[in-house]
Amino acid sequence: GAVVSQHPSWVICKSGTSVKIECRSLDFQATTMFWYRQFPKQSLMLMATSNEGSKATYEQGVEKDKFLINHASLTLSTLTVTSAHPEDSSFYICSARTSGRAWSYEQYFGPGTRLTVT
Amino acid sequence: AQKVTQAQTEISVVEKEDVTLDCVYETRDTTYYLFWYKQPPSGELVFLIRRNSFDEQNEISGRYSWNFQKSTSSFNFTITASQVVDSAVYFCALSEVGNTPLVFGKGTRLSVIA
Numbered sequence: 433g434a435v436v437s438q439h440p441s442w443v444i445c446k447s448g449t450s451v452k453i454e455c456r457s458l459d460f461q462a463t464t465m466f467w468y469r470q471f472p473k474q475s476l477m478l479m480a481t482s483n484e485g486s487k488a489t490y491e492q493g494v495e496k497d498k499f500l501i502n503h504a505s506l507t508l509s510t511l512t513v514t515s516a517h518p519e520d521s522s523f524y525i526c527s528a529r530t531s532g533r534a535w536s537y538e539q540y541f542g543p544g545t546r547l548t549v550t
Numbered sequence: 551a552q553k554v555t556q557a558q559t560e561i562s563v564v565e566k567e568d569v570t571l572d573c574v575y576e577t578r579d580t581t582y583y584l585f586w587y588k589q590p591p592s593g594e595l596v597f598l599i600r601r602n603s604f605d606e607q608n609e610i611s612g613r614y615s616w617n618f619q620k621s622t623s624s625f626n627f628t629i630t631a632s633q634v635v636d637s638a639v640y641f642c643a644l645s646e647v648g649n650t651p652l653v654f655g656k657g658t659r660l661s662v663i664a
Contacts, residue, residue: 466651470593475641475656523593527652539645539652541587543594 435459436528438542445516445549453511453545455526461506462528466539467499470523482509516549523547552577554644556655563632564663571627571658573642579603584618584625585643585652595641601625632662 435458445451455465464483468476480496482488482503490496498520500512509528513520525544553576563569575584586598599609601618609616613630629636639659643652 473659476652476654478651478653481651525595541595541597543592546593 434530434538434540436462436526436540436542438524438526438545440545441543442546443548445547447517447549448515450512450514451516451547453513453524453526453547455509455511455528455542457507457528457540460528460530460540462509462530463506464529465503465509466527466529467501467509467511468525468527470525470544472523476525479511513547516547518549521547521549552579552582552644552646552653554642554653554655556640556642556658558658559656560659560661562661562663565634566631568628568630569632569660569662571629571640571642571660573625573627573655575623575625575642575644577644577646579646581647583645583647585641585645586616586625586627587641587643589639589641589657591638598627598640629660632660634662634664636660637662 437456439454443451466481467479469479470476478491479494480488480490480501482501484503484506488501498514503509523544523546527539527541529539555574582603584601588596599616606618615628617626639657641657642655645652
């Protein structure tokens with residue numbers, strides 16, 4: 433159980449186009465989803481936190497108009513990279529948190545999406 | 551503010567050697583969770599362990615063992631008799647209580663040479 437999928441697993445797009453990445457919790461309801469970005473040979477950096485039915489909270493330095501996050505249901509969150517540029521090329525990873533007791537914490541990671549902007 | 555430090559950027563060992571990956575954390579909370587993840591070249595994170603702050607018992611799982619010491623704010627990871635398949639980047643991470651995301655260390659790249 434507790435599987436998170438991402439689609440697509442990799443994508444190549446031209447500069448100036450938009451790309452949508454989907455993150456789905458397959459067998460549980462995710463009240464919260466997190467989006468991370470990982471540049472080559474670097475660590476995972478949190479981009480934003482999204483709660484179902486509300487606006488995402490972005491980390492400092494992340495442009496909310498460029499990285500549009502929608503968490504429309506308890507099993508799906510999407511990240512749209514608008515007007516992508518080569519510097520947006522990165523590995524994007526989502527994670528989903530199950531709802532539960534305040535003191536417990538379970539977070540499951542998707543397999544990641546590798547974005548290359550040419 | 552929470553912070554995770556993995557001082558070892560890269561480690562290279564010969565197969566069958568034991569290797570310890572260090573992790574030091576900072577948090578103001580008394581309740582928190584610590585994690586280790588493995589990231590092979592494919593990129594997908596592989597969950598290895600989660601430990602809550604009230605459980606300081608060391609844990610062993612096959613060739614893997616973890617040493618949690620609150621007194622030094624460390625959560626070190628040891629691989630015994632390393633194998634080539636252990637080659638990957640290993641991340642230590644911290645989460646405080648509540649709906650908070652994981653904060654990751656910079657990772658340690660382990661290369662096991664045959």
